[in-house]
Amino acid sequence: MPAAAPVLPVAPRRRTMFARALRRRCPVCGAGPMFEGWFRMKDHCPGCGIRTRRGEDGYTLGALWFNLLLAESVTMAVFLTTLVRTWPNPPWDWLQIAGPMEAIVMPLLMWPFARTLFLAFDLCFRPLEMKDLS
Numbered sequence: 001m002p003a004a005a006p007v008l009p010v011a012p013r014r015r016t017m018f019a020r021a022l023r024r025r026c027p028v029c030g031a032g033p034m035f036e037g038w039f040r041m042k043d044h045c046p047g048c049g050i051r052t053r054r055g056e057d058g059y060t061l062g063a064l065w066f067n068l069l070l071a072e073s074v075t076m077a078v079f080l081t082t083l084v085r086t087w088p089n090p091p092w093d094w095l096q097i098a099g100p101m102e103a104i105v106m107p108l109l110m111w112p113f114a115r116t117l118f119l120a121f122d123l124c125f126r127p128l129e130m131k132d133l134s
Contacts, residue, residue: 008128008129008130008133009028009029009048009050009128011028011123011127011128012027012028014120014124017120017123017124018117018120020116020120021113021116021117021119021120022113022116022117024112024113024116025116026045026046026047026048026050026116027116027119027120027123028045028048028050028123028128029045029047029048030047031045031046031047031048032046032047033046034046034052034112034115034116035112038111038112039111039112041112041115041116048133049133050128050132050133051132051133052115052119054119054122054126054132055131055132062118062121062122063111063114063115063118063119064114065118066114066115066117066118066121067107067110067111067114068107070106070110070113070114070117071103071106071107071109071110072103072106074102074106074110075099075102075103075106078102079095079099079102082095083095
C-alpha cells in the first residue's frame, strides 16, 4: 500500500500565528514544545512537521534581527520609563549600571521569542510550500 502524500497545513490568520509565536509554539498549528532547552529550536514542528529553518542560508539572521529589535526596544522602554517617572531626579547611578546589564541580558531572554516570531513573520510573506514539510 503506498504511503499517503503529505498534506500541506493551512496557515492560520496572521494574528493567530503571532499569538502562537509569542507562546513559543508553532505559528502554523500551535503545537509545542518547539525548543530543546532555551536556545535550541527543534528542526521540525512536532505537530505539523514544518521546518523551522525554511531552507535558506542565513535564515537565522532574520531571527537575530528580530532579537535585536525586541531586546533593545524593551531596554529603551525601561530606561525611558524610569527616566520619565523619576524626573527631575533620575537615578543616574542605577541607570548606568542597570542599562548595560539589561542590554546584555535581554537578547538572551528574547531569543526563543525572536525565533518563533520571525518564523511567523516569514510565513506571512512566504506561504507554506511542500518543501517546507519534513
